[in-house]
Amino acid sequence: MACVYDFDKVIERRNTNSFKYDALADTFGRDDLYSLWVADMDFATPDFIRDALRERLNHPVLGYTKPYDSYWQSIIDWTRQHHDWTIEQEWIRYIPGIVKGIAMVLHAFTQAGDKVIIQTPVYHPFRLVPEGMGRVCVENPLRCCDGEHYRMDFDHLESIIDERCKVLILANPHNPIGIVWSREELRRLADIAHRHNIIVISDEIHCDMALYGNRHTPFATVSEAASRCSITFAAPTKTFNIAGLVSSYAIVPDERLREHFFSWMSASELDAPTLFAMVATEAAFTQGEPWREQMLRYVEQNVDFVADYMAEHHPQIRVIKPQASFLVWIDFSALGLSHAELVDFMVNRARLAMNDGAMFGKHGEQFMRMNVGLSRSVLQSALQQLSTAIATL
Ligand SMILES: Cc1ncc(COP(=O)(O)O)c(C=O)c1O
Structure with missing residues (x-):
C-alpha cells in the first residue's frame, strides 16, 4: 500500500x-x-532520505568519496522524467549551494564594475552577492498588469542593456512571487540575452514545486539561444527539505561556457560533492x-x-x-x-x-x-x- x-x-x-x-x-x-x-x-x-543517510553511517569510515555514477544518473533521470530535458553527464557539476554558485559564475565570467541584471522584486542574494563582489546591479522591475499577474518588461530590459551588462540572474520559478514563467517569455528573454552576449544564470531551485497543475519550463530548453547562453542551477534541497546538507548542481549545455566555468571550479575543487549530499540527492531523486x-x-x-x-x-x-x-x-x-x-x-x-x-x-x-x-x-x-x-x- x-x-x-x-x-x-x-x-x-x-x-x-x-x-x-x-x-x-x-x-x-x-x-x-x-x-x-x-x-x-x-x-x-x-524517511527514505534519512534512512539512506543512516545506512551510509553504518559503515564506520567517512573518508574522501569519489562521485559515483548512480548519483549523476539520478539527476539525469529526474530531469528527463520531470522536466522533459535530456541532459548529459558531462554537462553537470556539483556546486556547494546556489548562492555560492552565483558568486562562482560572477568570479569566472565578470570583473569589478561589470553589470548584473536582476528582475525585482527578487530573492535578495541576487543583489547582495553581485554588490558584495563590486559588480553593479541593474534592475529590470517586473510589471504587474492586473494586480495579480507579473510579467517581464522586455522594452525596459532592452533600454538598460549596455556593453557592461554581462550576466542576468533569473529566478525560474520566481521567488518571492512564485511565478512559473511561460515558454514564450523565456524565449524572448533568451533572444535578448543571447543577442547581447549576456549569460543567464537560471536559478531553478524551486522547479520541482510547481503547484495547481502549472508546469515548470527549464530555461535552457526553450531555444537554441537559451541553451547557448545559460547556466542552470537546480537542487533537491527545497523540495525535499534538505537545505542543511548543501546539495546543488549546475547544468551547462554550451561547451564554451562549460569549459570555462567547470575548469574554473575544478581548479579549486569547488565542484567536489560531499558524501551526504550525494547520498541524500540520490535517495530523493530515486524514491521521492x-x-x-x-x-x-x-x-x-x-x-x-x-x-x-x-x-x-x-x-x-x-x-x-x-x-x-x-x-x-x-x-x-x-x-x-x-x-x-x-x-x-x-x-x-x-x-x-x-x-x-x-x-x-x-x-x-x-x-x-x-x-x-x-x-x-x-x-x-x-x-x-x-x-x-x-x-x-
Ligand atoms: C531562488 C532561490 N535561490 C537560491 C536559494 C538558496 O539556495 P542555496 O541554499 O543552494 O544557496 C533560495 C533559498 O531560498 C532561493 O529561493
Whole structure:
C-alpha cells in the first residue's frame, strides 16, 4: 500500500541550530514569533532520505568519496522524467549551494564594475552577492498588469542593456512571487540575452514545486539561444527539505561556457560533492516522487487556506497565490501603515516573523513573504494572531 505522509505533525525545531528558529532573536529582536520566514519547510525530511543517510553511517569510515555514477544518473533521470530535458553527464557539476554558485559564475565570467541584471522584486542574494563582489546591479522591475499577474518588461530590459551588462540572474520559478514563467517569455528573454552576449544564470531551485497543475519550463530548453547562453542551477534541497546538507548542481549545455566555468571550479575543487549530499540527492531523486506529490498537495491546501482566510476575515489584504513553491506574496498596503510601521506591526504586535518585502527590492514595500511550508494548525494559529493584532489598529 502506498505510504501516506503526515504533514500535520508539529515538530519542535528550536534548539536544533535551525536558522529559521534559532536566529529569530538575532534577526527580529525577539523569538516569541511564529516563524514564517527562512525558505525551508517545517515538515520532516522524508524517511527514505534519512534512512539512506543512516545506512551510509553504518559503515564506520567517512573518508574522501569519489562521485559515483548512480548519483549523476539520478539527476539525469529526474530531469528527463520531470522536466522533459535530456541532459548529459558531462554537462553537470556539483556546486556547494546556489548562492555560492552565483558568486562562482560572477568570479569566472565578470570583473569589478561589470553589470548584473536582476528582475525585482527578487530573492535578495541576487543583489547582495553581485554588490558584495563590486559588480553593479541593474534592475529590470517586473510589471504587474492586473494586480495579480507579473510579467517581464522586455522594452525596459532592452533600454538598460549596455556593453557592461554581462550576466542576468533569473529566478525560474520566481521567488518571492512564485511565478512559473511561460515558454514564450523565456524565449524572448533568451533572444535578448543571447543577442547581447549576456549569460543567464537560471536559478531553478524551486522547479520541482510547481503547484495547481502549472508546469515548470527549464530555461535552457526553450531555444537554441537559451541553451547557448545559460547556466542552470537546480537542487533537491527545497523540495525535499534538505537545505542543511548543501546539495546543488549546475547544468551547462554550451561547451564554451562549460569549459570555462567547470575548469574554473575544478581548479579549486569547488565542484567536489560531499558524501551526504550525494547520498541524500540520490535517495530523493530515486524514491521521492510519492512524497513530493503529497507535499505539494498539502502546500496547495495551505496556500488556499491563507487566501480563503484573508478573503473571509481581511478582504482588503491581497494574497498573490504562487504558481510554484511554498512562499506566498501578500500585499498589506490596505492596512494603511508606512512600510516601517508594517514591519514593526508584524513583529511586535502580530508576532509573526515574515520576510519584509522590501528586502527583495523597493517594489516589495508594503508586501510580506509568508512561508506556508508548515502544519496547517500552526498556520491557522498564526493567522488568528494576525487578526487579533489587526483588530487593534
Ligand atoms: C531562488 C532561490 N535561490 C537560491 C536559494 C538558496 O539556495 P542555496 O541554499 O543552494 O544557496 C533560495 C533559498 O531560498 C532561493 O529561493
